[in-house]
Amino acid sequence: MTADKVGAFYLGFDLSTQQLKCLVIDQNLALVHSETIGFDKDLSHYKTTKGVYLHEDGTVECPVAMWLEAVDLVFERMSKHKHIDLSLVRAMSGSCQQHGSVYWAESGPGLLPKLDSKQSLKQQLYPEAFSRNVAPNWQDHSTGEECREFEESCGGAAQLAQVTGSRAHHRFTGPQIMKIAKKEPEVYRATSKVSLVSSFLASILAGEFTPLEEADACGMNLYNIDKRDYDDKLLRNVDDDTETLRSKLGGPPINCDKPAPVGTLSPYFVEKYGLNPECQIFPFTGDNLATICSLPLQPNDVLVSLGTSTTILLVTDQYHPSPNYHLFIHPTIPRHYMGMICYCNGALARERIRDQLSETHDWEPFNAAVKSTTLNTDNEIACYFPLGEIVPNVPSSYRRATFAKSPDSQEVKLELKDAFADIAHDAKNIVESQALSCRVRISPLLSKDCADPSVDLGDSMVHFDCDDFPLSEYKKRPRRAFFVGGASKNDAIVERFAQVLGATDGNFRLETPNSCALGGCYRAMWSHLYYGGLTKAPFDNFLNEQFRWDTDVQSLSLTKDKEWQYFNNKIQALSELEKTL
Ligand SMILES: Nc1ncnc2c1ncn2[C@@H]1O[C@H](COP(=O)(O)OP(=O)(O)O)[C@@H](O)[C@H]1O
Numbered sequence: 106m107t108a109d110k111v112g113a114f115y116l117g118f119d120l121s122t123q124q125l126k127c128l129v130i131d132q133n134l135a136l137v138h139s140e141t142i143g144f145d146k147d148l149s150h151y152k153t154t155k156g157v158y159l160h161e162d163g164t165v166e167c168p169v170a171m172w173l174e175a176v177d178l179v180f181e182r183m184s185k186h187k188h189i190d191l192s193l194v195r196a197m198s199g200s201c202q203q204h205g206s207v208y209w210a211e212s213g214p215g216l217l218p219k220l221d222s223k224q225s226l227k228q229q230l231y232p233e234a235f236s237r238n239v240a241p242n243w244q245d246h247s248t249g250e251e252c253r254e255f256e257e258s259c260g261g262a263a264q265l266a267q268v269t270g271s272r273a274h275h276r277f278t279g280p281q282i283m284k285i286a287k288k289e290p291e292v293y294r295a296t297s298k299v300s301l302v303s304s305f306l307a308s309i310l311a312g313e314f315t316p317l318e319e320a321d322a323c324g325m326n327l328y329n330i331d332k333r334d335y336d337d338k339l340l341r342n343v344d345d346d347t348e349t350l351r352s353k354l355g356g357p358p359i360n361c362d363k364p365a366p367v368g369t370l371s372p373y374f375v376e377k378y379g380l381n382p383e384c385q386i387f388p389f390t391g392d393n394l395a396t397i398c399s400l401p402l403q404p405n406d407v408l409v410s411l412g413t414s415t416t417i418l419l420v421t422d423q424y425h426p427s428p429n430y431h432l433f434i435h436p437t438i439p440r441h442y443m444g445m446i447c448y449c450n451g452a453l454a455r456e457r458i459r460d461q462l463s464e465t466h467d468w469e470p471f472n473a474a475v476k477s478t479t480l481n482t483d484n485e486i487a488c489y490f491p492l493g494e495i496v497p498n499v500p501s502s503y504r505r506a507t508f509a510k511s512p513d514s515q516e517v518k519l520e521l522k523d524a525f526a527d528i529a530h531d532a533k534n535i536v537e538s539q540a541l542s543c544r545v546r547i548s549p550l551l552s553k554d555c556a557d558p559s560v561d562l563g564d565s566m567v568h569f570d571c572d573d574f575p576l577s578e579y580k581k582r583p584r585r586a587f588f589v590g591g592a593s594k595n596d597a598i599v600e601r602f603a604q605v606l607g608a609t610d611g612n613f614r615l616e617t618p619n620s621c622a623l624g625g626c627y628r629a630m631w632s633h634l635y636y637g638g639l640t641k642a643p644f645d646n647f648l649n650e651q652f653r654w655d656t657d658v659q660s661l662s663l664t665k666d667k668e669w670q671y672f673n674n675k676i677q678a679l680s681e682l683e684k685t686l
């Protein structure tokens with residue numbers, strides 16, 4: 106690239122529920138250092154449990170002062186590190202837990218530019234700068250009433266999803282602010298500005314109040330994605346005076362189409378920790394949105410996170426909202442969205458079957474069944490939901506069936522079963538059906554040109570979630586699939602998922618506990634270079650070229666067409682089976 110990059114560092118933060126993490130990368134995208142402040146351990150005087158206060162009524166919140174202390178502590182530790190010259194940091198960005206909100210008092214934003222480096226952030230900002238000492242956390246589930254009102258005001262869950270990318274959720278910021286306006290009216294009145302956790306941290310670092318970032322603002326149930334503006338009908342759920350609320354929200358969110366700094370680093374950090382006064386602060390976003398920036402994900406690529414839950418993140422140009430998943434504006438690729446599908450029943454459901462095959466909780470018998478080519482499950486389909494499921498939205502349930510296609514009508518007939526021949530069938534079927542559920546849910550989000558022209562699926566209709574689809578919808582295949590999370594180290598599970606999803610341009614596995622903070626580093630670096638005219642490459646091309654493919658991901662085998670086509674036959678059966686739930 107250019108000489109300007111020589112000796113440059115970029116910082117990526119992640120202010121999550123349990124910790125504040127800061128990663129340092131160099132100009133070659135190599136990780137140079139990582140610093141973590143664990144809230145329960147390093148700031149134990151706040152007496153949080155896993156970073157939060159849990160209340161009996163379902164309220165979950167985090168102390169804002171703890172975050173201020175964590176920011177000073179992370180810089181203090183990094184400044185003592187011999188190998189990191191903080192004056193070489195050119196830019197910072199990062200991510201934070203989504204949906205959480207911080208409430209500034211009238212005097213709060215004005216205090217930010219005047220911070221004295223001889224005192225701490227907490228001494229100078231807390232409690233005066235805030236109208237509320239605690240911030241609602243995404244685990245809060247105390248806003249059932251508010252969610253109902255949000256959906257009713259819009260005509261229902263599907264309509265709210267159409268406008269904002271998601272139906273109403275307890276954790277989303279709109280219902281949370283509504284609850285505070287209703288139940289703590291004096292606090293709401295005393296609030297001059299509301300930040301998301303992401304814009305709060307960006308404001309602290311920039312030393313001035315910073316508006317919300319547009320991609321993260323999609324997690325509020327307040328932002329009209331089509332109009333790219335707050336929706337007055339939805340704002341009225343919180344405050345009849347929508348202009349007042351717009352002002353509290355800090356005006357229009359920061360547009361993600363082109364990178365621009367929200368400011369340069371506050372003199373507070375420059376003087377106190379020896380950072381560069383020209384260091385740029387670029388917008389911060391939500392953790393999932395930053396995760397897609399940690400990989401060279403391009404349109405129609407999919408990230409499959411096989412953690413406790415299964416979460417699919419996907420880059421799409423198709424705005425096809427559903428009450429069962431989320432769409433957010435993409436933080437770095439213009440005219441694109443991030444689709445996020447969360448399943449409750451991932452690893453724990455698989456573990457139950459594993460344990461029926463092995464008293465010692467060994468994955469080997471489970472894996473042998475998943476990989477078996479002789480165990481015949483061709484006409485079997487099943488759903489395993491020990492927990493109520495989000496997609497499809499059903500209570501805890503198990504269903505097993507065999508199926509047959511009637512030769513004349515193309516219809517699929519199910520025969521429900523209490524059990525299959527043995528548990529090995531369940532092992533194979535659970536992995537296949539979890540993956541098939543992902544395949545049918547991501548298809549409507551893939552571009553039309555992802556359809557495989559060599560495949561004819563017929564004209565039958567199927568039903569998933571709130572929509573009827575022609576079977577031809579499922580000719581689409583993602584471009585590349587990236588696997589992360591605990592179960593991604595299991596070859597049998599990953600290979601089966603890869604076969605069912607059918608990515609055309611490769612399957613990859615990566616092991617990193619740092620995704621969102623790393624996404625912040627990459628966004629900081631690309632934004633700095635793009636804004637300074639040092640690269641013209643869009644974010645996805647830039648990362649695709651610069652990415653450390655040799656060291657940071659493992660390339661898995663390509664999906665064979667035949668293996669993918671095998672599962673075409675089970676789509677109608679899954680649709681019929683879900684109708685029985
Ligand atoms: N070798 C393995 N095979 C299958 N699953 C595994 C394996 N190792 C870990 N897992 C699964 O990974 C899950 C945890 O995933 P992880 O990403 O670490 O958690 P979290 O989502 O809580 O961050 C466990 O519940 C376990 O079922």
Ligand SMILES: O=C(CO)[C@@H](O)[C@H](O)COP(=O)(O)O
Pocket residue numbers: 120121122123201202203204243276391392393
């Ligand atoms: O609510 C969501 C996404 O909608 C969660 O993914 C939180 O954003 C998780 O935050 P962490 O504590 O994991 O950072």
